[in-house]
Amino acid sequence: MDGIHDLGGKEGYGPIDVDDDGSPFHHDWEGREWGIAQCARTPGITIDWWRHCRELIMPQDYLGRPYFDSWAQTDLSTYIEAGWFSMEEVIVGKATPGESYCGPAAAMSLQQVLQEDHNHAFRFDAEIESVPVFSIGQHVLTSIHGNVGHTRLPQYARGRKGVVHAHHGAHVLPDLSAQGKEVHQHLYSVSFAATELWPEVQNSKDKVYLDLWESYLSDGQP
Amino acid sequence: MPDFDSKKVAEIHEQLHSHLPSDSALRVKALETLLVDKGLVNPDTIDAWVEAYTEEIGPKRGARVVAKAWSDPKYKQRLMQDAPAAIDELGYLGKATAHLKVVENTDDVHNLVVCTLCSCYPFSILGIAPAWYKAAAYRSRAVRDPRGVLAEFGVNIADDVEVRVWDSTAELRYLVLPQRPPGTGQMDESELADLVTRNSMIGTNRELGINRGSTD
Numbered sequence: 388m389d390g391i392h393d394l395g396g397k398e399g400y401g402p403i404d405v406d407d408d409g410s411p412f413h414h415d416w417e418g419r420e421w422g423i424a425q426c427a428r429t430p431g432i433t434i435d436w437w438r439h440c441r442e443l444i445m446p447q448d449y450l451g452r453p454y455f456d457s458w459a460q461t462d463l464s465t466y467i468e469a470g471w472f473s474m475e476e477v478i479v480g481k482a483t484p485g486e487s488y489c490g491p492a493a494a495m496s497l498q499q500v501l502q503e504d505h506n507h508a509f510r511f512d513a514e515i516e517s518v519p520v521f522s523i524g525q526h527v528l529t530s531i532h533g534n535v536g537h538t539r540l541p542q543y544a545r546g547r548k549g550v551v552h553a554h555h556g557a558h559v560l561p562d563l564s565a566q567g568k569e570v571h572q573h574l575y576s577v578s579f580a581a582t583e584l585w586p587e588v589q590n591s592k593d594k595v596y597l598d599l600w601e602s603y604l605s606d607g608q609p
Numbered sequence: 610m611p612d613f614d615s616k617k618v619a620e621i622h623e624q625l626h627s628h629l630p631s632d633s634a635l636r637v638k639a640l641e642t643l644l645v646d647k648g649l650v651n652p653d654t655i656d657a658w659v660e661a662y663t664e665e666i667g668p669k670r671g672a673r674v675v676a677k678a679w680s681d682p683k684y685k686q687r688l689m690q691d692a693p694a695a696i697d698e699l700g701y702l703g704k705a706t707a708h709l710k711v712v713e714n715t716d717d718v719h720n721l722v723v724c725t726l727c728s729c730y731p732f733s734i735l736g737i738a739p740a741w742y743k744a745a746a747y748r749s750r751a752v753r754d755p756r757g758v759l760a761e762f763g764v765n766i767a768d769d770v771e772v773r774v775w776d777s778t779a780e781l782r783y784l785v786l787p788q789r790p791p792g793t794g795q796m797d798e799s800e801l802a803d804l805v806t807r808n809s810m811i812g813t814n815r816e817l818g819i820n821r822g823s824t825d
Contacts, residue, residue, distance in 0.1 A: 388615075394749040395725030395776060403746045403761050409807070411662050411737035416634040419641055421662060421737065422655030425704075427644055431610045438727055443619045445626050454728070454743045456633040459640050464621045469611040472643055474621070478628045480639035482646030490648010500657040501665060504703040504733055508693065511708065511780040536615060539778045541725050543752065555708070558779060567613045574779055585753055593772040595752050598779035 388439075389533055389542060391446040396543035396585070420455040420462075425507075426495070429465040435564035439537035440464045512571070515557040519573040520601055525551045527577060528607030529599065537565030540603045543584060544595075548607045549577040552596060560600050573601040667736030670701045671784060672805035674734060676798045678711075679789040689713065692784065696734055703733025705782050712775060713786040714815065719766050720785045721759070721812035723751035724777040731782035735810060742811065752776055762813040785812045792818075 394400075412418040428437070441449075441461040449457060466472040476482055495503065521527055531546035539561045557571035564570075581593040629636050644650035674696055678685035688695040692709040696702050709731055712720040724730070725748050730738040741747050750758050755772045759765070766772060775783045787809040793801060808814035 396753040397749040400746040400749045407739040416637040418659040420637045422658035425658045426654045427650045440618050459637045492651040494651040494653035497657045500661045507704040508702045508707040595774045597776045
């Protein structure tokens, strides 16, 4: 979707607040939200559906509210959409007795959680029968259109010519994964000259690399 | 089960916008309370995750990987060829690093990592991303004006050095291998790791040195 989340190359966001004290969390609630996101996910959803639900947050909230707040709102939206929480329960902030009870969940220790983090090294690739259409060094052209749902081809890189830098096998296609469908498609790293992407860039050899699925690409003559 | 219904979620967000308290702490509290009430989450497990990413998992892991690559050419070769396996040798494979790629800075190349579409980050070796990495200013500008962005971090890149920006649009995650600073030939891995900053592994820091290292 051409949403507020697609920030690459957008202008007007000002200087970067480079100061950072290295603390992972600056408020207790940020740590709580991080922990919640690690130990629970709405049953049946995919990472791409979760990302899409975050993209669907109203623009003023997406830009104006704190980062981990947007995670909490995304979590709430996925639980409500899937029928685990009612809107009333969320507004009141507690469960209606007897609704969707499936617990209690077991407590995990620090050591168990560290092992769980290791278990969370999820892979998204798989062997597929079709051979890759593009080869390393080949010139490619990106699609001029996005996708009304979730997609990972940013607006700034649409309709642009690039060169295949690497092939990574077949990975889960986010556009369909966000609809609950697991389809693998060849994934490539594609390099784009900065001069191809940005009108103000002249005489530069700088490049931007994106990881793009095969259906985002077509053959592009140099 | 989810219906994967975008319109429904957009409406849910509108309702949440209108009816939730503004205070983020109250919103997260409501989420946690509901998850605990429904038996989906145990609060002690949340505590353990907070502790894990406060005390155990963070940029010190990435710094150790970099120091080992500087010290051991064979390890560096394995890291460049198969980063997930190489970090797993140290027990660091985990959340968001199963498709890790390492990109190496040289005299002629500087690498910078961003996620313009969300905030993808190699959690199990760098921990929680800094606030600026997740903010609109960095996400919008890193791909368009990387040299201007780097200058704001105090990093000036010579004209003849190529800047490569890596936009994390898939499940691949990127770790920058910074250059080993001169004059460190006698240092052991532990001393070298102390020189490696978090920002140098994202690419917003370039020249490391004995007096330049910090915890940022």
